[in-house]
Every structure is written in C-alpha cells, then in structure tokens.
Amino acid sequence: AQSVAQPEDQVNVAEGNPLTVKCTYSVSGNPYLFWYVQYPNRGLQFLLKYITGDNLVKGSYGFEAEFNKSQTSFHLKKPSALVSDSALYFCAVSSRHNTDKLIFGTGTRLQVFP
Amino acid sequence: DVKVTQSSRYLVKRTGEKVFLECVQDMDHENMFWYRQDPGLGLRLIYFSYDVKMKEKGDIPEGYSVSREKKERFSLILESASTNQTSMYLCASSRDRVLAYEQYFGPGTRLTVT
Numbered sequence: 001a002q003s004v005a006q007p008e009d010q011v012n013v014a015e016g017n018p019l020t021v022k023c024t025y026s027v028s029g030n031p032y033l034f035w036y037v038q039y040p041n042r043g044l045q046f047l048l049k050y051i052t053g054d055n056l057v058k059g060s061y062g063f064e065a066e067f068n069k070s071q072t073s074f075h076l077k078k079p080s081a082l083v084s085d086s087a088l089y090f091c092a093v094s095s096r097h098n099t100d101k102l103i104f105g106t107g108t109r110l111q112v113f114p
Numbered sequence: 115d116v117k118v119t120q121s122s123r124y125l126v127k128r129t130g131e132k133v134f135l136e137c138v139q140d141m142d143h144e145n146m147f148w149y150r151q152d153p154g155l156g157l158r159l160i161y162f163s164y165d166v167k168m169k170e171k172g173d174i175p176e177g178y179s180v181s182r183e184k185k186e187r188f189s190l191i192l193e194s195a196s197t198n199q200t201s202m203y204l205c206a207s208s209r210d211r212v213l214a215y216e217q218y219f220g221p222g223t224r225l226t227v228t
Contacts, residue, residue: 009154034216036219041221042221042222043118043204043219043220043221043222044157044204044206044217044219045219046216046217046218049216090156090157101159101162101172101173102147102159102217104149104156104157104158105156106154106155106156107156
C-alpha cells in the first residue's frame, strides 16, 4: 500500500536561514511525488513535482526538493526562508502502478520567525 | 489559470439535514476529487470521478455520495449530516487519469454540523 510520512508536525526557522521540510514515502514501483502548500484560509496550491529525470526539482517561490530513491525521501528545501513562507506543507505520492489515488501526508506547519 | 470554485466558504447545518457541497472547475479537466481535511490526519479522499456520471469510492466514502452530471461540476452530498462530518472539505481537479498531473484545489468549505 502507498503511504507518505511527514515526521515533523511543525518546523521553526529564522528568516534568512535555510529550511527543510521532510517527507518519506512507500509505493510499489516508481513514485510520482508532489509538494503542496496551504496558506491560512485557502485551498492547497501546487509547489513542485517529481515524475522522472533530474533528482533535484525546482518549483514555485524558490522552493526545491530532492528525490532520493535509496532513502525513499523527497525533502522540501529553500536556501533562505521568508516570513511569508509560513504555511502548512503537504507531501503527496502516487505511482504508475496505482494511478487512482494521490496519497497525502499529514502536513507540516512551517513557522518562519523574523 | 485553472480555477476551482466551491459554493460556500462556511456552512453550518443541523444533524440529520441533507447537505450539498458544489464544486465547479473551468479548465475542462477530466478528473475531479473530494477530500476532507482534519488536523493531524491530512487530506483523506472521499470520492473521485474520471468522467461524467462516473464515480469511484475513495478511502472514507461512508456517509457521503457524489454526483457528476456535467464535466465541470462535481457535487458532494451528505445524506444525513452528523457531527463527525464537521470538517474542511476540499474539491480538486486534474487534467486526466494519469496522476502525474498536479491537482488544482478550490478554497475549501468549512462545514460545521451542530
């Protein structure tokens, strides 16, 4: 069965520092991996995805994520955090072998302090 | 830009009432989805649809039904609302059945059942 784990409920970081939001996954076959962000009182917005190819994926708002097949991870990163990055972040996975569903993690709240 | 709209941002209903949540997308997407979002549980898939008049159960379909009479519209129905259905409901759409395509979300409906 497919699953996604976001081990941290909350991540705190000072503005200007690098940030990492962790995600690990379990799927049969090759994964399709996604990151979404949810700002307060809004729906989810797509940030970036990994389907195939280069392991380092760049997305919106300066975010990037690295696909690591051996560690089954897809951590979200940004070199320099902004206060406006404070939001709820969701990792999600599907696969070519199970195209019916996108499985979401439980979310990680990112708090960036000025 | 893809736009997914939901009929209400906030809704308060009484136990036993029949509740309709409407979702409309304007990008001719094949797929549409209904999720509920609860703190600590992430997003859970209720129902999805790949085509008009077609529906598939997600992970938590009990107590819900759906209707897709037109390609752009996907309705979630709570036949007899209960307090444990108090939640945030998110509608999403994506281009087609291949889940390599990202999902686009509406702003959500926060439903309170009293």
